Amino acid sequence: MYRGEKKSIIYVLGLYLSSTLLLITTLFISYYYYEQEQFAHSEKDLLKKYTLLLTQQLSELNEKSSERYRYPRFNEFESAIYDIDKNLIFSTSKDIDITKFKDDFFTKESNSYFISSLTPYYFGAAYIIIEKKSKHLDILDNLIFIAIVTIIITLVTSVFLVNLVLRPMRENIKLLDSFIKDTTHELNTPITAILTNIETIDSSNCDEKTLRKLKRIKIASQSISNIYEDLVYILLNHRTSTQNIDLNLKEMLHQRVEYFTEMAHTKKIDFTLDIEKDVYFKADKKKIQRLIDNLISNAIKYSYKATTIKIILKYSSLIIEDEGKGMSKQEVKNIFTRYLRFDKSQGGFGIGYSIIKSIADEYKIKIDIVSKQNQGTKVALSW
Structure with a gap:
């Protein structure tokens, strides 16, 4: 991996993943609350129907003249009735508690609850409560599963896309790296030859103008030599x-x-x-x-x-x-x-x-x- 490539990959991946995850999270949260609202409406409507069904059964029992009555029971839901002071008259479930009600409808854990006033007061009951097993938590479980799968797919896709985008850059860097190495290698011979020949020149017979020229050539050669040595160090340091x-x-x-x-x-x-x-x-x-x-x-x-x-x-x-x-x-x-x-x-x-x-x-x-x-x-x- 070339210098800076890791940083580029992390930057692009971070930007892509963060923006994608932000979008997915926003969509999932919006969808979750929308489904919750839809669920609440449908559950409330269903519990209202159950309330009417139970009220009808209580009405029929109330019209019968008998010393003993059998409270209506249903497979689909549990129920309870309370008097005007919110004292329990009868309940088919131990989980029903009228004191927990702040609204006429709410959900808790895996149950949905609905409370309604009962008039006339059959058997002295003023309130009727319906309890029903609910599957609304499946929405959240499904969303979590979908989110995990989506994140994995997004991660794999992003890695693929980053590699695809960086491929031309890698090829160009590789080509440039190869060119610099070859050029650096080729520079060694002429630089060495120039410096060696300058050192062997007999300057005693040269005039002042020629000496200045030789000095400038030597200085320029030394500068090139320094650059060459620096390039060799950078390119070959880990291989020597x-x-x-x-x-x-x-x-x-x-x-x-x-x-x-x-x-x-x-x-x-x-x-x-x-x-x-x-x-x-x-x-x-x-x-x-x-x-x-x-x-x-x-x-x-x-x-x-x-x-x-x-x-x-x-x-x-x-x-x-x-x-x-x-x-x-x-x-x-x-x-x-x-x-x-x-x-x-x-x-x-x-x-x-x-x-x-x-x-x-x-x-x-x-x-x-x-x-x-x-x-x-x-x-x-x-x-």
Whole structure:
């Protein structure tokens, strides 16, 4: 999975799923309340019919002259009758309680209830209550089941659609990645040849104009070489073996400062070194060189002309401080974002600090950056 692809997938999936689930939830809730309302109307109408049926049975019993009466019973529903003071006269169900009634119709758990006034007062009854087993909860159960199935289908569909949408981007990234790798590989030979030939040129017989041209060629070649090394690190870092050895940081810093001296002199920039002896750090030489090179090249790139770059090496810290443009707090906050460039007028791809952060994290090196606009930037590494 390419860099940024995971973030894109999460973003698209999140947006698609959240909007879809919001729509589904709204529809399901609306449907549920609509069905509940329809159910309540139909249940109430049915219980009214049962009330009329029971009232008719009570009327017929009341007209009979007998000492004993058998209260009417029905398979479809239970019932109860209460007097004017809401005292129970008779009930076919122990669950019926007139004190629970606030409305003439309500549902509780799996039962529906309906209360109605009874006139005339058959057997002294003033209220009649009907209780019926209800299946209204099946609506909610069915909706939950449908919702789960819908969510699963939506998730599968969204993953398929995201992959379908990202396929062209993946192919283009793969093609671009292959092109960059091939180009980077092809650059190695000419860059090495240019630098080698420049070093072997006998400059003692060259006039001043030719020497300036050779210096410019060397500086340009070094810049290309730095870009090449950065690209190699980004593209092949995870495929190359790491050889951690005890590095003499004093020697390495002197070598890298000498390497960048001519580049710095084009802007009349000087180096001041405060380096302790015998400072060793166990790491891969190429990676630490990339870290130091990026710090120094950035300091040169963003320094004003005729200024000084300070390099301080202590037992457990390295500080590189320039007198340049500096950065805002927001820029410092986002400095390690790859391909992000704050100053478009300067060259580069915006990968230097990303490489610095990657190597520092690998070797548990802490990075502190203090920068003030138009005053300069100080980068402090500690371990």
